[in-house]
Amino acid sequence: MKETDIKDINYFHKVVDCQYACPAHTPVPEYIRMISAGRFDDAYMINWESNVFPGVLGRTCDRPCEPACRRGRVEDQPVAICRLKRVAADHKGDIKHRLPDIPKQKNGKKIALIGGGPASLTVARDLMPLGYHVDLFDDQYKGGGFMRSQIPSFRLPEEVLDEEVNYILDMGIRTHFKHKVNSLKEMLTKDYDAIFIGTGAPRARDLPKLEGRAEADANIHLGIDWLANVAFEHTKEIGEKVLVLGGGNTAMDCCRTARRIGGKDVRIVVRSPQADMKASPWEIKDAQGEGIPMFENHTPKAFVCEKGKLVGMLFELVTAEYDENGRRTLVPTGEADIFMECDDVLMALGQMNAFPWIERDLGIEFNDWDMPEVDKTTFQTSLAHVFVGGDAAWGPENVITAVAHGHQAAISIDKYCRGQDTKDRPNPGTTLISQKMGFHDWLYNAPVSSDKRHVVEHVDTNLALTSMKIEVEKGFSLEQGLNETLRCLNCDVQTVFEKDRCIECDACEDVCPTNCINFVENEEEDLLRQHLKMPADNLDQALLVSGELKTKRVMVKDENVCLHCGLCAERCPTGAWDMRKFLLNEAKAGR
Amino acid sequence: MSYIKSTFRHPSAKVNSLGFAKTAYEGALSTLCAGCGHDSISAAIIQSFFEMNIEPHKIAKISGIGCSSKTPTYFLGKAHGFNSVHGRMPSVSTGANMANKDLQYIGISGDGDTASIGMGQFAHVVRRNLNMIYIVMNNGCYGLTKGQDSATADIGSAGKKGVENQFAAIDLCQLALQLGAGYVARSFSGDKKQLIPLIKGAIEHKGFAFIDVISPCVTFNNVPTSTKGYEYVRDHLDATGTIDFVPERQELKIIHPEGTSKEVKLHDGSKLILKKNTHDYDLSSKREAMGIIETVREQKKILTGLIYLHEDPQDTHKKINSVDKPLNSLSQGEVCPGNAVLDALNEGFR
Ligand SMILES: Cc1cc2nc3c(=O)[nH]c(=O)nc-3n(C[C@H](O)[C@H](O)[C@H](O)COP(=O)(O)OP(=O)(O)OC[C@H]3O[C@@H](n4cnc5c(N)ncnc54)[C@H](O)[C@@H]3O)c2cc1C
Ligand SMILES: Cc1ncc(C[n+]2csc(CCOP(=O)(O)OP(=O)(O)O)c2C)c(N)n1
Ligand code: SF4
Ligand code: SF4
Ligand code: SF4
Ligand SMILES: [Mg+2]
Secondary structure, eight states, X not given: OXXXXXXXXXXXXXXXXXXXXXXXXXXXXXXXXXXXXXXXXHXXXXXXXXXXXXXXXXXXXXXXXXXXOTHHHHSSSOOOHHHHHHHHHHHOOOOGXXXXXXXXXXXXXXXXXXXXXXXXXXXXXXXXXXXXXXXXXXXXXXXXXXXXHTSOTTTSOHHHHHHHHHHHHTTTOEEETTXXXXXXXXXXXXXXXXXXXXOOOOEEOOOTTSBTTTTTGGGEEEHHHHHHHHHTTSOOOOOSEEEEEOOSHHHHHHHHHHHHTTOSEEEEEOSSOGGGOOSOHHHHHHHHHTTOOEEOSEEEEEEEEETTEEEEEEEEEEEEEEOTTOOEEXXXXXXXXXXXXXXXXXXXXXXXXXXXXXXXXXXXXXXXXSOBOOOTTTOBOSSTTEEEOTHHHHSOOOHHHHHHHHHHHHHHHHHHHTTOOTTSOOOOEEEEEEOEEETTEXXXXXXXXXXXXXXXXXXOHHHHTTOTTSOSBOOOOHHHHHHXXXXXXXXXXXXXXXXXXXXXXOHHHHHOTTOOEEEEOOOOHHHHHHHSXXXXXXXXXXXXXXXXXXXXXXXXXXXXXXXXXXXXXXXOTTOOEEEEEEEEEOOOTTO | OOXXXXXXXXXXXXXXXXXXXXXXXXXXXXXXXXXXXXXXXXXXXXXXXXXXXXXXXXXXXXXXXSHHHHGGGGBOTTSEEEEOOTTOHHHHHHHHHHHOTTSEEEEEEXXXXXXXXXXXXXXXXXXXXXXXXXXXXXXXXXXXXXXXXOTTSOXXXXXXXXXXXXXXXXXXXXXXXXXXXXXXXXXXXXXXXXXXXHHHHHXXXXXXXXXXXXXXXTXXXXXXXXXXXXXXXXXXXXXXXXXXXXXXXXXXXXXXXXXXXXXXXXXXXXXXXXXXXXXXXXXXXXXHHHHHHHHHHHTTOEEEEEEEEOOOSOOHHHHHTOOSSOGGGSOHHHHSOOHHHHHHHXXXXX
């Protein structure tokens, strides 16, 4: 193999598994160490810079970082990264003075944001400090988009959302709430230098053709519309017997909400096997904890009405069969159909984008799925000054993805307004700094805690079910949080090897707890991977390969389960190994 | 202060045939200087015993005084151990072996511990053919007392202080050969590929097995002027041949071209496969082994590998005709049969 080029920032970036997996590339271990040091404000600000909504995300993030976390490969559970973010948010002081200054003197460019969700708010956050004038249009009465209308307050208290939305709105954004944009053409006639579309995926799927659909309409609700109505307190109750159709996170929020506003016998019914449900495992667990049973392999057959009112639903039983390509078909078992009584049905069958308000003759190309063509890196449409991001771009994702899109779109908008090429992307800022402080002393906590993942406590379920406003999760106590921080392996503290200093004494190879380090004859990568002390069979993880040593061998380190414990550097007599902190800050508009 | 070794190990680390993970063979984290050759030897010992599937509590590790003699703390933490007096490892091992011959004995010593203060003890444990492994971690100096030249330092070699040694070096392999050791080998701490099979062979060997392992002292004797530093040793190695250890019953996977390798069977049916290079001589000939060491030395090289192997079934216990059962398992009545027996014995001398 060729010697690894550690100057390529992607190499060390990939080693920090959590940060790499985070769509906004939040420097996770950096903020975890800040929490560990009791520097909650600093920890919060690192998050705020990257993901804009630390308090919201510390409760609701989809956490793609956690399945990626190295700790999960060393023992069974990853670091509770998401809940640590909440620790920073819960324990910070007043950080208003640390928010960016907004220039009084504007730069003369006007931007319109359509939709007030996380994507648009992120664009605003990044452009306001650069002197842009920003107008925001949203059909709801307050900002936050789906974070407000969909995520129920027992998962995300309104104060937390208000605080973080207001940090942005208070930068001087001109808001136009309760303002539905019905024509892009009309928007284009206003003199905006750029328009960002962050309208989400606001249309719910229905079962329009199912028998009884029309007759039972009064008691059939589209999940996302119903959740919004509950959030804005237009809907305050539901029948005692509720069937929730669907197996995604929306279904989980629907059933848990129903349990709080009158539903006693609330059931989730899915067409597929439970194992194929899309909801996050923790959401399923929380719903089950609230006494909500799940019925799998039940395909809706009919809404059953009596005297013009819904009384129940009929389901056909199916079983999942998979062909050799793993494609699933649901085959009826032939058993008798199942009837379930109900007062109301909530349909959480997925969402779609809908752009009836974008005229098709404006120069914006639409693809075969009737979605606008959006460039994956610039978020630009074929109409140069119209940009799209968040769920509106490629369908429903999550808050952190919307934020990541917002950052990138802001870069593009800024470049566009300056007359620069939007395709020319700025590099992230990186530093690589030695952590050596003295004999056996490092600037980070190198020993590895063997604690198991700490569990966040919930309020008593009976109490929780009495109100929409009681937050179910209590968050980590300070002590639990601090102990959890020590589970982090500091994957950003990189093992840097200087071959010219190495005397090949094997000390590092011998001491390494997880046998990452090898001194071997060089080969092609696939062979090398098999011939290490521990086969390097996680192909997502790189091998750090040195240049040729005096004995003609090379040092090969498998990054896969390195604990970043620093023992290799500690036991190296010549300082050939050093532990250096690699800090990567994603590029931002104007910087 | 980060001097704590995590308990996490590689998730795909395997257990041996006894069901033990390698951790069962590890010891405390070393406090020797970073980069000390002795640590590599400890790692080779751990690997060997792990792979040989020996229960850790059936091993006794005994040492004298010196950095080398400290190492038993850093391996086989679950074995029996005795860190004895300077140069006295052989007699303490002999005593222990007399009491319980069923344990696997591994003695760890240094060049100071063996070739200076313990020389007399060394000589006698060899000639008695005590069933043990005797490893000298040879750095040509007294590491623990700050690097004074030892009796294995070569003439003209100079350590960190820069003063050339004036006295002739003792070659411990030649000495062991001369005194009748059945298994004599030399290796280098930086060559585990060779060292591990040599240790495994020594474990299987019945009788006295001696391995002199050159093991650089990074702190006091790893300068270009020293003949026991990493650089010099690497540049002057001359192996008797590569070596593979094949335990009993295991099928041979590597087939060497005819004539280039030979098999040496050990008493239990396991084999050492030697792939010869330039030095083709009769391994069981003491005279040839002596000669080859001398020849290679004249070429200013260091001979490593298995140098001599001749199993002598008469170990100390056989020579003194001790009972089959380990002494520590005999009852009070068996060890001390009482007055009547003593009287009868005395009667026999009248
Ligand atoms: C029930 C439910 C629960 C969820 N829970 C989570 C969770 O726990 N964690 C997570 O990360 N994600 C969650 N999501 C997904 C997440 O809310 C979205 O992915 C995210 O909010 C998308 O952000 P966005 O900025 O693209 O748009 P949105 O947040 O959808 O905001 C778009 C806004 O634009 C408004 N709008 C639409 N069209 C127009 C128009 N023509 N004129 C004016 N305004 C308009 C909408 O009303 C809305 O306010 C959940 C989604 C649902 C449905
Ligand atoms: C009876 C006695 N004499 C002298 C000493 C001092 N002493 C301690 S270690 C040592 C030499 C050790 O050298 P070696 O066996 O080569 O071990 P190394 O430290 O080099 O591994 C000496 C002379 C002692 N501890 N006890
Ligand atoms: S151990 Fe820490 S730094 Fe490493 S991936 Fe997990 S959270 Fe990130
Ligand atoms: S930091 Fe060094 S010693 Fe620790 S696990 Fe990683 S490679 Fe091994
Ligand atoms: S003084 Fe020499 S022999 Fe002793 S631990 Fe240090 S390097 Fe090893
Ligand atoms: Mg010594």
